[in-house]
Amino acid sequence: MTVPSLTAELAASDSDTAARTLRSRGMRLSAARRLVLEALYLADGPVTAEEIATGVGGRVPPSDLASVYRNLDRLERLGMVRHMHLGHGPGLYAPAGQEREYILCEGCSSCLAVGSGHLEGVRATVRAAVGFEARFSHFPLVGLCPTCAAVHRDGV
Amino acid sequence: MTVPSLTAELAASDSDTAARTLRSRGMRLSAARRLVLEALYLADGPVTAEEIATGVGGRVPPSDLASVYRNLDRLERLGMVRHMHLGHGPGLYAPAGQEREYILCEGCSSCLAVGSGHLEGVRATVRAAVGFEARFSHFPLVGLCPTCAAVHRDGV
């Protein structure tokens, strides 16, 4: 994933695209909205709404949590953002585009992110077994990682 | 799944077993505890804590929601109950034993329950692909059902 390293660069390049996309739906590119987008792009992985509101490591000014949720929702409807749930806890948000699928360990909560395609075989097997088109980008594929599976087999 | 059809029968037969199991861990079989167990066995599928507290269709006297949560937790630690999360919304509880795995449609929220074993092929494929031991009894296998997948393919 090619992520701009400077906030200024990002603001200059992607803001225009974002503004255009938003405008085409009768929405505005406000300061708070831009902040959400920047936080998402600057983060090195999926982040919570809380983290975005706090400013993701102090790199951007903090904003109101309710507005962050509202903006994430609007941006997701526009296809610019997507969210996922990895186990319990708050939802996680990421910019759309860099699609990944997640495999979560119920034992140690470790989470493996793989490019879409890595699980094509699994998808095919699921399709054959129950006719469903499996997707692990919103809710993860849950199970036990090799280590936890071994511990489980040997009886804790 | 063979489920007793009469509350009295259930109370007479399983109560003793339950009482013994509980006692062996220094716990008591109180009225509220028995009510939780009865609600779980009488329900025709996984139920929420709220439904148990309400009395699952008025068949048993209602009890305190906090106590229901506490009891579900204790009973789960003893291996008599297990819970699962199907998408958003409250957790669902079921008696342990009748193990099932769940496949949830993200499109229409329909949920398919299959006996453990139906997804052995999927488990094998996952094992080969990422080394994880997949389990769909706590968190479901999420995707699109045949109908929703078709709609999705044809562009809404």
Added chain:
DNA sequence: TTCGATGCAAATAGTTTGCATTCTA
């Protein structure tokens, strides 16, 4: 007659909503 369990109330986490004010286009 002891502790474990209960019921009630209050706290908690995560998220949503109402509303007067602010700011973008």
Added chain:
DNA sequence: TAGAATGCAAACTATTTGCATCGAA
């Protein structure tokens, strides 16, 4: 300057916890 978006507060859902009282063994 119309109306979209904001910030603050309050509501909401799901769940947990504190505590005085109650009851099973």
